[in-house]
Amino acid sequence: MGRALLVVRRSDRVEAEELARVLYRELEVVELPDNYRASPSTYLTPKWVSEIRKILDSGSFSKVYVYDVLSPRHVSYLMKELKVSVEDRVMLILDVLAEHAGSKEAKIQIEMAKLRHQLPLIRDWVRRVKLGELPGFLGPGGYAIDTYYTHVRRRIAKLKRELERIRRVKDIERIRREERGFKHVAIAGYTNAGKTTLFNKLTGENRATGPELLTTTTTKAKMVPIGNSKTVFIDTIGFIRDIPPEIVEAFYATLKEISTASAVILMLDSSDSEEAFSMKLRESMRILVRIGYVGKPLIVALNKVDLVQEEYVRKLGELVERELRGGLWSYRIVPISALKGVNIDLLKKVLEEVLEPPTHLHGVSPAPR
Structure with a gap:
C-alpha cells in the first residue's frame, strides 16, 4: 500500500505503530511529546508542519495519519499544507478493520x-x-x-437500512436460542488478547488468528455443551483504548452480543507490562459499562500464563481483585493459556458454575493439583 507517515504522541506510539503496520510495511514516525497541546485551528504548529513537510519531500508518501481525533478544519489545513491525504485515529482504526473484513x-x-x-x-x-x-x-x-x-x-x-435488517435477523436468532434454553457466553477483551484462540480451543473451530490488531471484525457463534447448559460461545471484536463513538455505533450489533450475554469471559494478556495490563483492564471495564454489560457474571481470564512467571500472574490476579472487588459484576479470575491449553478444563468448570446459579463466588480459581 505504498508508504505512510504516522504522527503520534509518545505514549500512544506502540499501539499506533502496530495498527499502521497492518496497512503499511514502510512507515515513518514523527513522535510528539505527551504534553503537546494541539492548535485549535491547525492541530500542528508551523514548526511541526515544516518538519513533516521535509520528511514528505524526502520520499514518496501516500498518506499521513495523525493518531488523534482531528476536526474538519484540522484535516483541511493539513491537506492544504502537506499536499497529501491526511486521516486521523478513527480512520486508521477503520482502515485496519477494513483490511480484515x-x-x-x-x-x-x-x-x-x-x-x-x-x-x-x-x-x-x-x-x-x-x-x-x-x-x-x-x-x-x-x-x-x-x-x-x-x-x-x-x-x-x-x-x-441494510445494517438494520441484518441486526433484526441477529436479534431474532439470539432470542430464539434463548427461548430454547441456550446460554450465551461472549469472549471479550482488548484487541490481541487471545480471544479468537480461546474461541477455537473451546469450540474446535479454526478461525484466523495472528499478531495483528483487530483481526476479528464480525461475531462468530458456536454451541458447545458446558455441564448441563447448552452454551453458545461468541467471538467478538477487540476493544481498543478510547474506542471512538463512530466505531461503537457502527459495530452496535457486534457489541450487543456482549451486552446481552449470560456471561462474559474477559480476556487479558498476562504478558503485558503491569502498566499496560492495568490500562487495558480499566479500559475494558469502561467499555463493558458503556455497552450495558453490568450486574452479570464476569470471568476474567488471565491469558498467556505460559509466557510469564507464576508470581507475576499472582500479582496480576491481585490487581484485578482490587479493581473489581465491590464493583458492578460477580466475578471469577482464572489463569489460562488458550494457545497451550493450560487450565481450559478449569475455565469450563468455572463457566459451568456461573451458568448454573447460585454460584458467583469472588476470587482467583487455583490451578488443579
Whole structure:
C-alpha cells in the first residue's frame, strides 16, 4: 500500500505503530511529546508542519495519519499544507478493520462508519469552496463537492437500512436460542488478547488468528455443551483504548452480543507490562459499562500464563481483585493459556458454575493439583 507517515504522541506510539503496520510495511514516525497541546485551528504548529513537510519531500508518501481525533478544519489545513491525504485515529482504526473484513455485515459497518466520519469534512469542503478557499478542489469545484455530499448522505441511508435488517435477523436468532434454553457466553477483551484462540480451543473451530490488531471484525457463534447448559460461545471484536463513538455505533450489533450475554469471559494478556495490563483492564471495564454489560457474571481470564512467571500472574490476579472487588459484576479470575491449553478444563468448570446459579463466588480459581 505504498508508504505512510504516522504522527503520534509518545505514549500512544506502540499501539499506533502496530495498527499502521497492518496497512503499511514502510512507515515513518514523527513522535510528539505527551504534553503537546494541539492548535485549535491547525492541530500542528508551523514548526511541526515544516518538519513533516521535509520528511514528505524526502520520499514518496501516500498518506499521513495523525493518531488523534482531528476536526474538519484540522484535516483541511493539513491537506492544504502537506499536499497529501491526511486521516486521523478513527480512520486508521477503520482502515485496519477494513483490511480484515470478510463478512457482508463487517464491510457495511466499516463503510458506514467511514462515511459518517467523513461527512463533517465534506461539509467543511463545501463551505470552503463557496468561500473561494479551495478553488477547483475535487475537479469542477463546489458543484462536484455538493453532488458528492448528497451522494454520501444517500449512501449512508442505504447502508443503515441494510445494517438494520441484518441486526433484526441477529436479534431474532439470539432470542430464539434463548427461548430454547441456550446460554450465551461472549469472549471479550482488548484487541490481541487471545480471544479468537480461546474461541477455537473451546469450540474446535479454526478461525484466523495472528499478531495483528483487530483481526476479528464480525461475531462468530458456536454451541458447545458446558455441564448441563447448552452454551453458545461468541467471538467478538477487540476493544481498543478510547474506542471512538463512530466505531461503537457502527459495530452496535457486534457489541450487543456482549451486552446481552449470560456471561462474559474477559480476556487479558498476562504478558503485558503491569502498566499496560492495568490500562487495558480499566479500559475494558469502561467499555463493558458503556455497552450495558453490568450486574452479570464476569470471568476474567488471565491469558498467556505460559509466557510469564507464576508470581507475576499472582500479582496480576491481585490487581484485578482490587479493581473489581465491590464493583458492578460477580466475578471469577482464572489463569489460562488458550494457545497451550493450560487450565481450559478449569475455565469450563468455572463457566459451568456461573451458568448454573447460585454460584458467583469472588476470587482467583487455583490451578488443579
